[in-house]
Amino acid sequence: MRIILIRGLGRDQLHWAPLLKSLKLTFPGVHIETPDLPGTGILHREKSPLVLDDYLPFLEHQLSDSNEPAIVMGLSLGGMLALTWASKYPDKFTHAITINSSSNLSFFLKRLFVYKVFRYPGIFFRLSKRMKETAVYQLTCNTRPIDWSTIDFWVDVQKRHPVSPLNQCRQAYAALGFSLPDNLVNLANNLKENKTHSPQAAIMYAKGDRMVSPSCSEVMAAYLNAPSYVHSWGGHDLTQDDPDWVATQLKHFIEKISDDSIA
Numbered sequence: 001m002r003i004i005l006i007r008g009l010g011r012d013q014l015h016w017a018p019l020l021k022s023l024k025l026t027f028p029g030v031h032i033e034t035p036d037l038p039g040t041g042i043l044h045r046e047k048s049p050l051v052l053d054d055y056l057p058f059l060e061h062q063l064s065d066s067n068e069p070a071i072v073m074g075l076s077l078g079g080m081l082a083l084t085w086a087s088k089y090p091d092k093f094t095h096a097i098t099i100n101s102s103s104n105l106s107f108f109l110k111r112l113f114v115y116k117v118f119r120y121p122g123i124f125f126r127l128s129k130r131m132k133e134t135a136v137y138q139l140t141c142n143t144r145p146i147d148w149s150t151i152d153f154w155v156d157v158q159k160r161h162p163v164s165p166l167n168q169c170r171q172a173y174a175a176l177g178f179s180l181p182d183n184l185v186n187l188a189n190n191l192k193e194n195k196t197h198s199p200q201a202a203i204m205y206a207k208g209d210r211m212v213s214p215s216c217s218e219v220m221a222a223y224l225n226a227p228s229y230v231h232s233w234g235g236h237d238l239t240q241d242d243p244d245w246v247a248t249q250l251k252h253f254i255e256k257i258s259d260d261s262i263a
Contacts, residue, residue: 097203
Protein backbone atom coordinates (compact mmCIF):
# COMPACT_ATOMS: atom_id res chain seq x y z
CA MET A 1 0.00 0.00 0.00
CA ARG A 2 1.20 3.50 -0.88
CA ILE A 3 -0.01 6.68 0.84
CA ILE A 4 0.86 10.26 -0.15
CA LEU A 5 0.33 12.92 2.53
CA ILE A 6 0.09 16.66 1.80
CA ARG A 7 0.22 19.24 4.59
CA GLY A 8 -1.59 22.56 4.74
CA LEU A 9 -0.73 26.23 4.70
CA GLY A 10 2.78 27.02 5.87
CA ARG A 11 3.44 23.60 7.37
CA ASP A 12 6.20 21.09 6.79
CA GLN A 13 6.31 17.37 6.05
CA LEU A 14 7.88 17.02 9.51
CA HIS A 15 4.55 18.07 11.04
CA TRP A 16 3.17 14.68 9.95
CA ALA A 17 5.18 12.94 12.70
CA PRO A 18 2.21 11.88 14.93
CA LEU A 19 0.16 10.57 11.99
CA LEU A 20 3.12 8.73 10.46
CA LYS A 21 3.52 6.77 13.67
CA SER A 22 -0.19 5.86 13.72
CA LEU A 23 -0.32 4.92 10.03
CA LYS A 24 2.68 2.61 10.34
CA LEU A 25 1.00 0.81 13.24
CA THR A 26 -2.36 0.61 11.42
CA PHE A 27 -0.90 -0.40 8.03
CA PRO A 28 2.26 -2.47 8.63
CA GLY A 29 4.63 -2.28 5.69
CA VAL A 30 2.90 0.76 4.21
CA HIS A 31 4.92 2.98 1.85
CA ILE A 32 4.32 6.61 2.87
CA GLU A 33 5.50 9.65 0.93
CA THR A 34 5.30 13.20 2.28
CA PRO A 35 6.13 15.80 -0.39
CA ASP A 36 6.50 19.40 0.75
CA LEU A 37 4.62 22.32 -0.72
CA PRO A 38 6.77 24.85 -2.59
CA GLY A 39 7.61 27.51 -0.02
CA THR A 40 7.74 25.08 2.92
CA GLY A 41 9.93 22.29 4.25
CA ILE A 42 12.82 21.33 1.99
CA LEU A 43 11.33 23.68 -0.62
CA HIS A 44 11.09 26.69 1.71
CA ARG A 45 13.26 28.79 -0.60
CA GLU A 46 10.85 28.31 -3.52
CA LYS A 47 8.13 30.84 -4.28
CA SER A 48 4.68 29.43 -3.50
CA PRO A 49 2.46 29.49 -6.63
CA LEU A 50 -0.80 31.42 -6.63
CA VAL A 51 -2.69 28.65 -8.48
CA LEU A 52 -3.09 25.14 -7.08
CA ASP A 53 -2.42 23.42 -10.42
CA ASP A 54 1.09 24.88 -10.32
CA TYR A 55 1.85 23.02 -7.07
CA LEU A 56 1.45 19.62 -8.68
CA PRO A 57 4.80 19.45 -10.55
CA PHE A 58 6.61 20.26 -7.28
CA LEU A 59 4.75 17.46 -5.50
CA GLU A 60 5.27 14.98 -8.34
CA HIS A 61 9.00 15.69 -8.48
CA GLN A 62 9.43 14.62 -4.84
CA LEU A 63 7.78 11.21 -5.24
CA SER A 64 9.47 7.87 -5.75
CA ASP A 65 9.46 6.09 -9.11
CA SER A 66 6.73 3.70 -7.94
CA ASN A 67 3.88 3.12 -10.39
CA GLU A 68 1.62 1.72 -7.67
CA PRO A 69 -1.66 3.70 -7.50
CA ALA A 70 -1.69 5.68 -4.28
CA ILE A 71 -4.01 6.93 -1.60
CA VAL A 72 -3.59 10.71 -1.46
CA MET A 73 -4.65 12.47 1.72
CA GLY A 74 -4.28 16.13 2.61
CA LEU A 75 -5.00 18.48 5.48
CA SER A 76 -6.74 21.78 4.72
CA LEU A 77 -4.89 23.23 1.68
CA GLY A 78 -3.36 19.78 1.28
CA GLY A 79 -6.83 18.30 0.88
CA MET A 80 -7.62 20.74 -1.91
CA LEU A 81 -4.43 19.65 -3.64
CA ALA A 82 -5.33 15.98 -3.11
CA LEU A 83 -8.65 16.46 -4.93
CA THR A 84 -7.05 18.56 -7.66
CA TRP A 85 -4.31 15.99 -8.25
CA ALA A 86 -6.71 13.03 -8.24
CA SER A 87 -9.08 14.73 -10.67
CA LYS A 88 -6.31 15.44 -13.18
CA TYR A 89 -4.62 12.03 -12.95
CA PRO A 90 -7.32 9.56 -11.81
CA ASP A 91 -5.31 6.51 -12.87
CA LYS A 92 -2.59 7.38 -10.35
CA PHE A 93 -4.84 7.28 -7.29
CA THR A 94 -7.23 4.86 -5.64
CA HIS A 95 -8.55 7.20 -2.94
CA ALA A 96 -8.48 10.96 -2.26
CA ILE A 97 -9.17 12.10 1.30
CA THR A 98 -9.52 15.62 2.65
CA ILE A 99 -9.18 16.67 6.29
CA ASN A 100 -10.75 19.97 7.38
CA SER A 101 -10.68 21.41 3.86
CA SER A 102 -12.97 23.92 2.15
CA SER A 103 -14.02 24.88 -1.37
CA ASN A 104 -15.86 27.40 -3.51
CA LEU A 105 -19.12 25.83 -2.31
CA SER A 106 -18.79 27.77 0.96
CA PHE A 107 -18.85 31.47 1.78
CA PHE A 108 -15.46 33.13 2.34
CA LEU A 109 -15.99 33.78 6.06
CA LYS A 110 -16.72 30.09 6.59
CA ARG A 111 -13.64 29.04 4.66
CA LEU A 112 -11.47 31.04 7.04
CA PHE A 113 -12.63 32.28 10.45
CA VAL A 114 -10.67 35.54 10.17
CA TYR A 115 -12.05 36.97 13.40
CA LYS A 116 -10.91 33.88 15.32
CA VAL A 117 -7.45 34.00 13.79
CA PHE A 118 -7.01 37.53 15.15
CA ARG A 119 -7.73 36.25 18.66
CA TYR A 120 -4.23 34.76 18.50
CA PRO A 121 -2.02 37.73 17.53
CA GLY A 122 1.11 35.71 18.27
CA ILE A 123 0.60 34.04 14.89
CA PHE A 124 1.81 37.25 13.27
CA PHE A 125 4.88 37.72 15.52
CA ARG A 126 8.01 37.07 13.50
CA LEU A 127 10.53 37.95 16.23
CA SER A 128 9.61 35.01 18.47
CA LYS A 129 9.17 31.63 16.80
CA ARG A 130 8.09 30.13 20.10
CA MET A 131 5.34 32.72 20.57
CA LYS A 132 4.19 32.18 17.00
CA GLU A 133 4.12 28.38 17.21
CA THR A 134 2.33 28.52 20.57
CA ALA A 135 -0.36 30.70 18.99
CA VAL A 136 -0.63 28.31 16.03
CA TYR A 137 -1.11 25.42 18.46
CA GLN A 138 -3.79 27.31 20.41
CA LEU A 139 -5.69 28.05 17.20
CA THR A 140 -5.37 24.70 15.44
CA CYS A 141 -5.17 22.11 18.23
CA ASN A 142 -7.72 21.34 20.95
CA THR A 143 -5.61 19.02 23.08
CA ARG A 144 -5.14 20.60 26.49
CA PRO A 145 -3.01 21.20 28.43
CA ILE A 146 -0.64 22.37 25.72
CA ASP A 147 1.99 19.81 24.82
CA TRP A 148 5.12 21.92 25.17
CA SER A 149 7.33 19.24 23.64
CA THR A 150 5.27 19.68 20.46
CA ILE A 151 5.85 23.43 20.57
CA ASP A 152 9.60 22.85 20.97
CA PHE A 153 9.55 20.52 17.96
CA TRP A 154 7.60 23.00 15.84
CA VAL A 155 10.02 25.79 16.73
CA ASP A 156 12.91 23.58 15.65
CA VAL A 157 11.14 22.84 12.35
CA GLN A 158 10.72 26.57 11.69
CA LYS A 159 14.39 27.19 12.43
CA ARG A 160 15.41 24.48 9.98
CA HIS A 161 12.86 25.32 7.27
CA PRO A 162 11.62 28.90 7.82
CA VAL A 163 8.45 29.83 5.94
CA SER A 164 8.26 33.44 4.77
CA PRO A 165 5.14 35.53 5.48
CA LEU A 166 4.92 36.22 1.75
CA ASN A 167 4.75 32.52 0.91
CA GLN A 168 2.10 31.99 3.57
CA CYS A 169 0.04 34.74 1.97
CA ARG A 170 0.55 33.26 -1.49
CA GLN A 171 -0.56 29.83 -0.26
CA ALA A 172 -3.64 31.35 1.40
CA TYR A 173 -4.50 33.11 -1.86
CA ALA A 174 -4.17 29.84 -3.78
CA ALA A 175 -6.38 28.07 -1.25
CA LEU A 176 -9.12 30.69 -1.46
CA GLY A 177 -9.11 30.27 -5.24
CA PHE A 178 -9.82 26.53 -5.02
CA SER A 179 -12.92 25.26 -6.81
CA LEU A 180 -13.99 21.64 -6.72
CA PRO A 181 -12.92 20.12 -10.06
CA ASP A 182 -15.91 19.69 -12.36
CA ASN A 183 -15.04 16.10 -13.21
CA LEU A 184 -14.99 14.83 -9.62
CA VAL A 185 -18.69 14.02 -9.55
CA ASN A 186 -18.45 12.36 -12.97
CA LEU A 187 -15.53 10.28 -11.74
CA ALA A 188 -17.57 9.18 -8.72
CA ASN A 189 -20.53 8.24 -10.93
CA ASN A 190 -18.30 6.28 -13.30
CA LEU A 191 -16.89 4.38 -10.34
CA LYS A 192 -20.36 3.41 -9.13
CA GLU A 193 -21.34 2.25 -12.61
CA ASN A 194 -18.04 0.35 -13.03
CA LYS A 195 -17.31 2.33 -16.19
CA THR A 196 -13.72 3.14 -15.36
CA HIS A 197 -11.16 3.22 -12.61
CA SER A 198 -11.68 6.37 -10.56
CA PRO A 199 -10.36 7.50 -7.18
CA GLN A 200 -12.97 7.41 -4.42
CA ALA A 201 -13.20 10.57 -2.29
CA ALA A 202 -13.80 10.75 1.45
CA ILE A 203 -14.16 13.76 3.73
CA MET A 204 -12.81 13.90 7.29
CA TYR A 205 -13.42 16.85 9.56
CA ALA A 206 -13.53 17.90 13.20
CA LYS A 207 -16.42 19.67 14.90
CA GLY A 208 -13.99 21.65 17.04
CA ASP A 209 -12.20 23.32 14.10
CA ARG A 210 -11.73 27.02 14.97
CA MET A 211 -10.02 27.94 11.71
CA VAL A 212 -12.38 26.55 9.04
CA SER A 213 -16.10 25.92 9.50
CA PRO A 214 -16.99 22.21 9.64
CA SER A 215 -19.88 23.07 7.32
CA CYS A 216 -17.34 23.45 4.49
CA SER A 217 -16.59 19.73 4.70
CA GLU A 218 -20.27 18.88 5.05
CA VAL A 219 -21.22 20.60 1.79
CA MET A 220 -18.24 19.04 -0.01
CA ALA A 221 -19.29 15.57 1.11
CA ALA A 222 -22.86 16.18 -0.04
CA TYR A 223 -21.75 17.58 -3.41
CA LEU A 224 -19.39 14.67 -4.08
CA ASN A 225 -21.74 12.10 -2.56
CA ALA A 226 -18.71 11.03 -0.55
CA PRO A 227 -18.61 9.39 2.88
CA SER A 228 -17.75 11.70 5.76
CA TYR A 229 -15.97 10.88 9.00
CA VAL A 230 -16.60 13.32 11.83
CA HIS A 231 -14.42 13.82 14.91
CA SER A 232 -16.31 15.13 17.92
CA TRP A 233 -13.75 17.42 19.57
CA GLY A 234 -10.61 17.79 17.43
CA GLY A 235 -9.29 21.03 16.00
CA HIS A 236 -8.08 22.10 12.58
CA ASP A 237 -4.87 20.09 12.93
CA LEU A 238 -6.77 16.88 13.56
CA THR A 239 -3.74 14.76 12.74
CA GLN A 240 -1.97 16.33 15.72
CA ASP A 241 -4.95 16.11 18.08
CA ASP A 242 -5.93 12.51 17.34
CA PRO A 243 -3.71 10.76 14.77
CA ASP A 244 -4.91 7.30 15.83
CA TRP A 245 -8.50 8.26 14.96
CA VAL A 246 -7.45 9.49 11.50
CA ALA A 247 -5.54 6.29 10.78
CA THR A 248 -8.45 4.14 12.00
CA GLN A 249 -11.02 6.01 9.90
CA LEU A 250 -8.80 5.70 6.84
CA LYS A 251 -8.65 1.94 7.41
CA HIS A 252 -12.44 1.75 7.76
CA PHE A 253 -12.92 3.75 4.56
CA ILE A 254 -10.56 1.55 2.53
CA GLU A 255 -12.21 -1.61 3.86
CA LYS A 256 -15.67 -0.26 3.06
CA ILE A 257 -14.73 0.58 -0.53
CA SER A 258 -13.16 -2.86 -0.95
CA ASP A 259 -16.28 -4.58 0.39
CA ASP A 260 -18.55 -2.49 -1.85
CA SER A 261 -16.50 -3.33 -4.94
CA ILE A 262 -16.72 -7.05 -4.17
CA ALA A 263 -20.47 -6.80 -3.60
